[in-house]
Amino acid sequence: MLGPVGRLLNKSKATTHGALAVVTGAGNGIGAAFAVELGRRGGAVVCSDVDEIAAHKTAAMLTERGAKAIAIRCDVSRVDDVCSLAEQSQSWFDAAPTLVINNAGVGAGGAPVGEVPLDDWKWVLGVNLWGPIHGCHVFTPILRAAEPSRSPRGIINVASAAAFAAAPGMAAYNVSKAGVLSLSETLAAELSGTAIKVTVLCPTFVKTNIVESGRISEQSSALAAKLMRWTGFSAAKVARVCLDAHDRGDLYCLPQLDAKIGWNVKRLAPGTYTRAVGRISRTTLP
Numbered sequence: 001m002l003g004p005v006g007r008l009l010n011k012s013k014a015t016t017h018g019a020l021a022v023v024t025g026a027g028n029g030i031g032a033a034f035a036v037e038l039g040r041r042g043g044a045v046v047c048s049d050v051d052e053i054a055a056h057k058t059a060a061m062l063t064e065r066g067a068k069a070i071a072i073r074c075d076v077s078r079v080d081d082v083c084s085l086a087e088q089s090q091s092w093f094d095a096a097p098t099l100v101i102n103n104a105g106v107g108a109g110g111a112p113v114g115e116v117p118l119d120d121w122k123w124v125l126g127v128n129l130w131g132p133i134h135g136c137h138v139f140t141p142i143l144r145a146a147e148p149s150r151s152p153r154g155i156i157n158v159a160s161a162a163a164f165a166a167a168p169g170m171a172a173y174n175v176s177k178a179g180v181l182s183l184s185e186t187l188a189a190e191l192s193g194t195a196i197k198v199t200v201l202c203p204t205f206v207k208t209n210i211v212e213s214g215r216i217s218e219q220s221s222a223l224a225a226k227l228m229r230w231t232g233f234s235a236a237k238v239a240r241v242c243l244d245a246h247d248r249g250d251l252y253c254l255p256q257l258d259a260k261i262g263w264n265v266k267r268l269a270p271g272t273y274t275r276a277v278g279r280i281s282r283t284t285l286p
Helices: 004-009 029-040 052-064 079-093 118-145 171-190 218-231 235-248 257-268 270-281
Strands: 020-023 044-049 068-073 099-102 153-158 196-201
Touching (some): 020 079, 029 052, 052 068, 068 079, 099 118, 118 171
Parallel strands (some): 044 068, 099 153, 153 196
């Protein structure tokens, strides 16, 4: 239990500096990068992951660097697990968290609608969409009730440029991330005027292991791996850019130029964009 340390960190003026942070999917990739960067910023971090061994590795890495961290297993697709995560986190902090990052996610793709197994739909939506829904459902009331009422607090939901790019062959993933984007926009509107900031992260390709660990066709995996090598940002850079954006109070964080271009083109010329994406996809999909 952190006790006085938790109360001291909770007085930080910046949301991501000296945070009492809960990070899901912290075992690797962007989640681990968030945890490390928060530790570097003087925070105490709950490293949560369905893979408990991976979560412990991240927590150990933070403690080796002088940060305060603990690992807690959590399957974000199960609301009971998320409730338990909230209870254990508050007990360890001896306070309410000041920052919650709903990051846990999985990948799937490579087949058109009608050929994607329904089990893949359920798996992807269970983690990528219901995970953030459960996180926001459980933690938002806790953040609202935290004292002092004007102390800075925040929620970061990790979506993807897939939320608006709508690339063919990625329907389940696209739908899950579009839902996270809408959830974040709605939550930000509901929390307007409070001390709670909301940011939604929408990166394009990030150098992580999501391709290897997801349910993605061999051809799509090979293409994604190439794009990650050629254009992908490191997870550390994405985490750093997102945390800085959150401190500024930005709702949207699009860390890469291609994400910003796609975002603007989609909104300025949606029909043209969709036709162009369809033509491009016919050269890459089976």
